[in-house]
Amino acid sequence: MTFPHLLSELRVADTVLPNRMVMGAMHTRLETLDRPHERLAAFYATRAAGEIGLILTGGYSPTPEGVMDKDAPVLNSVDQLPEHRLVTSEVHKAGGRIVLQILHAGRYAKVPTCVAPSLGKARINVFPPRDLSTREVWELVESYAHTAYLAEEAGYEGVEIMGSEGYLINEFTAAITNHRDDEFGGSFDKRLRFPLEIIKAVRARVDSGFMVIYRISAIDLMDGGMTGPEIAEFARRVEAAGADLINIGVGWHESGVPTMAAAVPRGAWISAVRNVKDAVSIPVMASNRINMPETAEEIIASGAADLVSMARPLLADPDFARKTRLGLSTEINTCIACNQACLDRIFTDRTATCLVNPRAGREIEFKAGKAAEAKRIAVVGGGPAGMAFAVNAAERGHHVTLFEAASQLGGQLNMAKAVPGKSEFNEMLRYFRVMLEKNWVKIQLGKKATVDDLGGGKFDEVVIATGVLPRTPDIHGINHAKVLSYIDVLTGRATVGNTVAIIGAGGIGFDVAEFLLGDHDEGLKPSSFFKAWGVDATNATPGGLLPAAEHAPIRTVHMFQRKTETLGKNLGKSTGWILKARLRKAKVTMTAGASYSAIDDHGLHYSVDGESHVLQVDNVILCAGQVSNRELYAELDQAGVKFHVIGGADVASELDALRAIDQATRLAVSI
DSSP: OOOTTTTSOEEETTEEESSSEEEOOOOOOGGGSSSHHHHHHHHHHHHHHTTOSEEEEEEEBSSGGGOSBTTOOBOOOGGGHHHHHHHHHHHHHTTOOEEEEEOOOGGGOBSTTOEESSSOOOTTOSSOOEEOOHHHHHHHHHHHHHHHHHHHHTTOSEEEEEEOBTSHHHHHHOTTTOOOOSTTSSSHHHHTHHHHHHHHHHHHHSOTTSEEEEEEEEEOOSTTOOOHHHHHHHHHHHHHHTOSEEEEEESBTTOSSOSSSTTSOTTTTHHHHHHHHTTOSSOEEEOSSOOSHHHHHHHHHTTSOSEEEESHHHHHOTTHHHHHHTTOGGGOOOOOOOOTTTHHHHTTTOOOOOSSOTTTTOGGGSOOSOOSSOOEEEEEOOSHHHHHHHHHHHHTTOEEEEEESSSSSOTTHHHHTTSTTOTTHHHHHHHHHHHHHHTTOEEEETOOOOHHHHTTTTOSEEEEOOOEEEOOOOOBTTTSTTEEEHHHHHTTOSOOOSEEEEEOOSHHHHHHHHHHTOOTTTTTOHHHHHHHHTBOTTOOSGGGBOOOOOOOOSSEEEEEOSSSSOTTTTSOTTTHHHHHHHHHHTTOEEEOSEEEEEEETTEEEEEETTEEEEEOOSEEEEOOOEEEOOTTHHHHHHHTOOOEEOGGGTOOOTTOHHHHHHHHHHHHHHO
């Protein structure tokens, strides 16, 4: 496929963009590490070298009380210019263009001094905000303009004013959070005054060729939010106030509708984007769940937008744009929207990286280029750890042979991709297959490697990546015909009855429950997704919300765990709530603190708080953890063959592809 629209130039203010692909703003927390400015410069310069048309930085607050968390950055002093000039100069050396995002978090700021248009704590923040006085609002307008001035002095091509996702400006525009009775609250016109005054003040403070981008909430997904017609009118006023480009934001962080997890179909929000595009004459940028050039080209070709913003996809592959230009889209290391290494880490006060690309955010830590000596390396196991090691080692010039006992590569990824909302794992498998072939990795499928295959000096290095095996709990009747493993279920090897009990409520248990409930199209079709989550596709209702459709599950599912804590407590911060919400709607029962005594013809025998129960079920499905597959260890040791162990073969903790790929990549660059 060719990408004529995606690869065409576009002028915004005085800046000519070489293509329509933009790296969207993303909080990384790199500024909290050692050598922060060097890390940020390397991070953005790597994406610039990958030919992305424009880079938007993570958010910088104009004032200390507007930071996302206590360690988040502020730009409000000329003393800070040298560190920013390091970033802009490195991006420019790499041939890129970069815009600074100005973000005041409002009542989302995780600091005790947080402020908002009106009183009222956000449900995602422990700190209640103080309401701003009228004088303070006008002072904030000046603070935005001052930060924009500093950005221009630092060498940025423009600023993006963050006005969506429920941050401060969005809190002013929505009636649900703005209860003011001064010139900044009350009527529709007054609620819009704050952002419009900011745009005008910024425009007046900077050069006419300096880009002023405004990120608008195209659909609030909050009760009491704006309607589509109101958003269109707001967009027209944003243009009139002096913005050069409008970027699209979707939903608020506290919305009960997912907006960018893998459960959201690709390009799901295009109708909301088009509503803004049809209202203005300046360029409009689409965002959220655009992770491949084919989707991006389709959006621009349709006329719904002029550019596409992709944040996480540029974590996954900094060369996204270059590969698109060269016709190498099958070589793109695609963002699978898992959020495990990016958003989940940010929301738990850690730095962002990427599950499929551990180098992201750690550019200064990884060696580049070929190895000093090309070695013969055997890899045993073709799951995520084995494939990641093989690709990275082969790229460094090593001669790699990959042994996989099964008839196909992928290991437990082949089960993960079957779970509703996880079809993006297919893209990870495609990437590895393509890159293994490109780098001449010799693959032996259906071959269970032996000591004879690996020893005798045939290889200089041996890497064991044999993964995990399901753990079988010690329960009387565990071999009963009713009992199935999660592998039996997710591979389709077993027929599952209408009523089931799931033993184990970690990530695998929740995935199996969702798999068994049906509705596998929800994450693939926008219409199914909108119906399930109560989204008004026409955006005619306040906030774009409707009552969600009732879910009619195809099975009755009961989940159990031994721990007394709430089921799903350790699921991903940004995605776990989605899984739990779906299962609640499907009336899945969840029992904590269970002790299992037997499985027999009558069903599952268990007790809670000393009280015994028998649950009649057709099947009992084991999701009770894993153990490392270490069959070869003793034999290799006895034969004197030295080896490395990575992935689940090293540590069997859930199906942790994040740790497995990181460990594999680090080993590959060390050999």
